[in-house]
Amino acid sequence: MAIPEELVQQFRTVAQERLARVETAWAQVLSALDEDAAVLMHRELHTLKGESKMLGFSDVNLVCHKLEDLLDVARGRGYAVDEDVDLAVNMALRFMAMLVRKKVGSQLGGIDLPGFVKQIDLTIAELSSEPKTRTSGITPFKPSTAGPRIPAALRSRLSLIAINAFIEYASARSLRRERLRPSWHTLRDLIAIQRAVIGSAQLAKHKGGAQSLARELGKEVQLVIDVASVEATAEMLAAVDAAVLHLVRNAVDHGIELPEHRTAMGKPARGTIRITCTVADDTLAMSISDDGRGVSMEEVRARAIDFGLIKPDETRVDERWLEIVCHPGFTTRAEASEVSGRGVGLDAVRIGIHEVGGSLTATTHPGRGVIWHVRIPLPKITFDAHMFRLPNIAFPIILDGAWQPINDPGDGALILDVAQMLGLSEQRSANPPRYFKRDDKVIGILSDQPPKAVSARRLIAPPPPAFAEVVIVETTESLLVHFDRQYR
Amino acid sequence: MGELAIRDLDFEAATRLDATPELRLVGSADTAIVKQLAALIEELHGRLVSAGVRDIVVDIRSLEFMNASCFNVLVNWLGLIHELEPHQRYRLHFTTNHSIPWQRRSLHTLSCFATDLVVVEG
Numbered sequence: 001m002a003i004p005e006e007l008v009q010q011f012r013t014v015a016q017e018r019l020a021r022v023e024t025a026w027a028q029v030l031s032a033l034d035e036d037a038a039v040l041m042h043r044e045l046h047t048l049k050g051e052s053k054m055l056g057f058s059d060v061n062l063v064c065h066k067l068e069d070l071l072d073v074a075r076g077r078g079y080a081v082d083e084d085v086d087l088a089v090n091m092a093l094r095f096m097a098m099l100v101r102k103k104v105g106s107q108l109g110g111i112d113l114p115g116f117v118k119q120i121d122l123t124i125a126e127l128s129s130e131p132k133t134r135t136s137g138i139t140p141f142k143p144s145t146a147g148p149r150i151p152a153a154l155r156s157r158l159s160l161i162a163i164n165a166f167i168e169y170a171s172a173r174s175l176r177r178e179r180l181r182p183s184w185h186t187l188r189d190l191i192a193i194q195r196a197v198i199g200s201a202q203l204a205k206h207k208g209g210a211q212s213l214a215r216e217l218g219k220e221v222q223l224v225i226d227v228a229s230v231e232a233t234a235e236m237l238a239a240v241d242a243a244v245l246h247l248v249r250n251a252v253d254h255g256i257e258l259p260e261h262r263t264a265m266g267k268p269a270r271g272t273i274r275i276t277c278t279v280a281d282d283t284l285a286m287s288i289s290d291d292g293r294g295v296s297m298e299e300v301r302a303r304a305i306d307f308g309l310i311k312p313d314e315t316r317v318d319e320r321w322l323e324i325v326c327h328p329g330f331t332t333r334a335e336a337s338e339v340s341g342r343g344v345g346l347d348a349v350r351i352g353i354h355e356v357g358g359s360l361t362a363t364t365h366p367g368r369g370v371i372w373h374v375r376i377p378l379p380k381i382t383f384d385a386h387m388f389r390l391p392n393i394a395f396p397i398i399l400d401g402a403w404q405p406i407n408d409p410g411d412g413a414l415i416l417d418v419a420q421m422l423g424l425s426e427q428r429s430a431n432p433p434r435y436f437k438r439d440d441k442v443i444g445i446l447s448d449q450p451p452k453a454v455s456a457r458r459l460i461a462p463p464p465p466a467f468a469e470v471v472i473v474e475t476t477e478s479l480l481v482h483f484d485r486q487y488r
Numbered sequence: 489m490g491e492l493a494i495r496d497l498d499f500e501a502a503t504r505l506d507a508t509p510e511l512r513l514v515g516s517a518d519t520a521i522v523k524q525l526a527a528l529i530e531e532l533h534g535r536l537v538s539a540g541v542r543d544i545v546v547d548i549r550s551l552e553f554m555n556a557s558c559f560n561v562l563v564n565w566l567g568l569i570h571e572l573e574p575h576q577r578y579r580l581h582f583t584t585n586h587s588i589p590w591q592r593r594s595l596h597t598l599s600c601f602a603t604d605l606v607v608v609e610g
Contacts (some may be wrong), residue, residue: 084590085556090556091597094563098601110604120598173518174553176498 003056011055015100018044023093029079030086031391034449038079042071042227048096059113060099066120067092073127077252081127083174088123091116150190152235154353159462166460166470167479170395171424174291188470192459195381196237198284199229203275206244210273213252220259221252227277230284236376239352240286243360246345247288247372248273255292255370265367267291276287282378284358289371293365300324320364326350385480386436386451387473391429392419396420396478398456398471399445403436403483413442420478436483443483456480492532494524501528505535507597517558524568526561533568541578549585559594581607 022044028037052060070088074081095116102111109484120450150158169177170183207223214221230431232240256262256271263269279284292341301317304310304324310317324330328347359374384401397418415433419425433444434451459477460470469480494501499515501524512531517525536544548554569577584591599606 083553084593086556087559087590087594090560091563094560095601098567110602112600112603115603116597116600119593119600123592173516173555175516181523 008055011057012100015048015051015057015060016097018048019093019097019100022048023090026086026089026093029391030081034389038075041153042075045071057100059102060096062113063092063096063099063120066117066124067096070120070124070127072383074126077127084123085127086243088120092120151182155191156463158187159460160466162187162191162460163462163466163468163470163479166477167422167424170477170479171393180360183244188460193379193381194234194460195457196232196234198227198232198237198277199227200225200240201229202228202237203227203244206248209245213249214256214271217253218258219252219256222270222272223248224272224274227275227286228279230279230378231381232284232376232378233356233381236284236356236358236378239356239358239376240284240374241353242351243286243372243374244275244288246349247459248321250345251288251290251292251370255290255294257293276460279378284374284376284378286374286376287371288374290369292369294366294369295321295325295362296366297321303330311407320359321364326360330435379458379461383456383458385454385456385471385473387454387456387478388418388445388447388451389449390418391431392425393422396467396473396476397445398454398473398478398480399436399451399483400438400480401453403438405450406435406437406442408487409433409435409437409442409444413444414483415444415446416483417446418481421481438484440482443486445483492528492535494521494528496521496524500540501525503532505539508549509536509539509541510547511544512550513554514550516552517554519555519557522555522557522561525558526564529561529565530568533565536578537572537576540576543579543581545581545583547583548591549583551585551591552588553590554594559598562598563601566605567597569605570602577605579605579607581609583609 022041025034025041025044027036028034028449029041045064049061049064049068052058055214067089070085070092074085074089082132085288098111099113156434157190165180165184165187169180170181203225207225210221210223251273252271256273257265257267259269262271271290271292273290274289275286277284279285300321301310301314304317305312305314307327307330309324309327309330310320326346326349330346350360353374353376356376358374361375362370363373364370386399386403386405388397388399390397413433413435417429420428429446431446431448434447435442435444454473456471456473456478458469458480459472462469464482465485467482467485469482471478471480492503492505494581496515497520499513499517499521501514502512502513504510565580569580582595584595586592595606595608599608
């Protein structure tokens with residue numbers, strides 16, 4: 001039975017509308033990972049497929065079916081697809097629009113339906129075989145093996161440069177992005193925060209060294225390590241490692257007495273060096289203590305006069321002894337031994353601790369040993385955050401989780417068009433503001449969708465007043481913007 | 489007649505409307521130039537029809553990239569040609585670059601819209 005022409009015309013009109021909605025939804029899915037748009041897209045296509053079959057548009061039904069297959073594969077990848085897939089989807093929609101206009105049953109003329117279907121099949125096959133790690137066309141960050149350490153000051157300067165480099169690279173398309181990729185990756189790998197754990201397992205290697213040194217010197221020593229594991233950076237671990245190495249060696253060489261001297265003083269023959277570590281108020285507090293003879297102020301004073309660090313009439317060095325012993329080149333030994341006395345250890349230790357924002361202090365009690373205190377502020381490497389996918393921005397925008405969403409902004413909210421702020425769009429967004437509050441600051445980020453709650457990990461964090469950092473969310477490099485620094 | 493051309497940071501389009509009409513696309517065609525490209529194609533189509541042209545060379549040998557939006561402009565161009573009376577229609581002869589991977593697949597797909605109007609030459 002022939003289908004009434006009126007129904008066929010109605011289908012043509014509705015089909016074109018459905019295809020237009022699918023095209024719009026696809027653009028929203030790609031640009032903002034809009035889940036509602038994805039659901040609408042799949043639903044419209046499925047409906048179109050059924051309607052086209054009922055109304056005798058078998059060629060539309062076939063292409064619709066193939067496009068559904070392609071979008072299913074894309075959905076399995078979180079719609080993280082490249083330009084080839086975007087092109088295939090758009091072409092399929094245009095192809096169907098052309099087929100919808102064609103008279104039912106008429107010859108295809110110059111239209112190559114089998115050839116088109118084959119191209120879609122090839123795209124599906126390629127997408128299915130791709131690994132699932134790519135996101136938004138930005139290569140996911142794989143932490144490199146340890147590269148050269150660079151000075152903190154240089155790292156700080158490069159990290160500021162790196163933020164702009166990331167924005168340019170992540171915003172570039174196709175060939176331009178290919179050109180920028182090696183530059184971004186080299187810079188990133190050079191200065192990216194590398195996570196490390198500071199714990200007993202990492203410091204245990206010093207036990208063997210301490211006991212070996214003690215044997216050389218005819219002493220007996222035990223090294224007790226009581227350190228809870230804490231997440232830190234590779235630089236912090238290196239600084240702590242160097243501190244433990246030098247302070248333990250100093251304790252064995254200068255502090256712990258020979259067994260017979262210890263027993264004569266009523267001490268156990270075996271000396272004890274203890275390393276403890278706690279975390280409180282986002283600060284790592286480590287102590288390295290020994291039960292040796294302590295620091296001799298008389299020896300420190302005498303050597304300080306020899307080095308010209310104090311005047312001969314300065315009789316007491318109790319308040320300044322730490323500063324003196326940490327002076328470059330200072331040693332209480334008249335001659336350097338194989339073990340120590342070259343005066344390089346404590347100076348290097350203090351510099352290393354300072355470079356990671358920490359402090360080195362010490363207390364000593366004559367005849368009872370020395371306690372070294374290392375305090376290092378722990379950076380918040382992993383934190384809760386809000387993730388936005390905004391139009392005209394090819395990478396996720398991250399808002400620190402300290403910002404809390406609010407409904408009523410009151411007066412004085414700072415409205416932010418992030419794409420304009422980053423120079424990625426000249427036109428102001430028409431989207432409504434999503435309000436957030438932190439302390440006494442209220443911001444409104446123009447976005448058509450609420451953000452997603454995520455966990456972010458710091459990758460490149462320049463010091464204030466830098467306006468942004470590069471962070472990782474799952475495997476995607478994203479831009480954390482310090483919106484609080486937008487206030488003037 | 490005024491010059492039909494686009495000169496952008498990453499993209500250029502140039503036309504030649506003589507005995508052997510040609511449209512040359514160079515660089516990277518993305519969202520930044522899609523409106524300009526659509527306007528150029530529409531104007532070019534009008535001039536080609538007025539001149540009674542039967543073939544135009546579209547040289548994309550130096551076109552490194554073209555996004556889906558810009559490709560839709562080419563699809564629309566085919567639609568404009570298809571709407572003409574048969575005796576007015578003209579063919580697009582694409583001169584391509586085999587070392588640019590996307591061209592082979594995309595142009596073959598484009599040709600499926602109108603095998604009688606699209607010729608892909610390597």
